[in-house]
Amino acid sequence: MVTAQQHSTCIDLCNKAAIACDVCVVACLGEENAAYLRDAILAATDCASFCRLAVGFLARDSQMLQLVCQDCAEICIACAEECAQHPAEHCQLCAHACRKCANECLKMGTTPLNVDELV
Template sequence: MYEQCIQACLECMEACNTCYDACLREEDIAKMADCIRMDRECADICAFAAKAMQSGNPFAKQICQLCAEICEACGNECKKHDHDHCQRCAEACFKCAEECRKMAS
């Protein structure tokens, strides 16, 4: 029932974890601080949202609505940076936000 949304959440979580790790290796790490912080928050809520949908959590729609908001914020932050990992992460975040909004409606 929630398969597309779960898949988008898992892909976004993976993209955020990859971006997080890559950002930690950038030269100007201070410039990447907000991106790193958002990657962590976004990966965590995506994992939680996927788990909520898989387990039939009665609050899954609300969790997915919050997930969409956090994904949107993370995508907007990642989009500010030219690194490939940031651009891929932004794309995954926006896709996940869209799927989560569909699920929550």
């Protein structure tokens, strides 16, 4: 059985991405052009929530860990792509943290499922 300590790098990067996303959301909401940043705000909000979800799966070495980490990586990549379009430092820091998290989550790999075998 894998322990949470063995997933500590991924847990740490998921937590850092979630915090960077939270900071980004709050900073974006304080911008004069917050409406223009709507997509970044939504992406960062979703990403922060999903990163925190992934931390729980990692901490308990869930059987669904690979699937959740794959999804987390995809959500982090989407957030990074959105936030990277904006020059504000908080958006750039969020994009960077999300890329790092995505890279680590992708290392968790995923086992392809054959739906026909499940029936």
